[in-house]
Amino acid sequence: MVRKRAQKLGDLERAVLEVLWGLSPLQRATVRDVHTALSADRAIAYTTVMTVLERLARKDLVDQHRDGRAYSYRAAATRGEMTAEMMRATLDDFGSGDSPAALVAFVEDATAAEVAALREALARLGR
Structure with a gap:
């Protein structure tokens, strides 16, 4: 939720x-x-x-x-859902024009396991 x-x-x-x-x-x-x-x-x-x-x-x-x-x-929400909503709110607070750059910076600092999870999620979305 x-x-x-x-x-x-x-x-x-x-x-x-x-x-x-x-x-x-x-x-x-x-x-x-x-x-x-x-x-x-x-x-x-x-x-x-x-x-x-x-x-x-x-x-x-x-x-x-x-x-x-x-x-x-x-x-009311899982830890993951709540974390995602807080990330969205932070991106909104700083303006949507910088969202892609912020996401790239986030991924650059991600661990190998986090990058693998992102790839898997993106692959599921692409199907």
């Missing part, structure tokens, strides 16, 4: 999304699930996790589903 506009994410928002991206695509997590995962590495309040999930839902970055009295969540 492509977002209307890429969002800048804070460290905690990114950490919450990392937990959600670690789930299977159809699986949902409760605030408690996310809190348990995050609190393994940091001291964090349950209410803070709840606030971050609500904020991400308002930004349309997570899907929020009412499940009885509680909510469950899942990422």
Whole structure:
């Protein structure tokens, strides 16, 4: 799912999304699930996790589903989809006239695995 506009994410928002991206695509997590995962590495309040999930839902970055009295969540887009949208937004912010040059500069710094993935994707698009 492509977002209307890429969002800048804070460290905690990114950490919450990392937990959600670690789930299977159809699986949902409760605030408690996310809190348990995050609190393994940091001291964090349950209410803070709840606030971050609500904020991400308002930004349309997570899907929020009412499940009885509680909510469950899942990422609205894959990590790859969100990264692509942020790249598109960055290219738009700097003007479309320089997009080809920016893409070339990006590819020049890409690893061999990244170049191979780009070639494979371009080949699929060309079919």
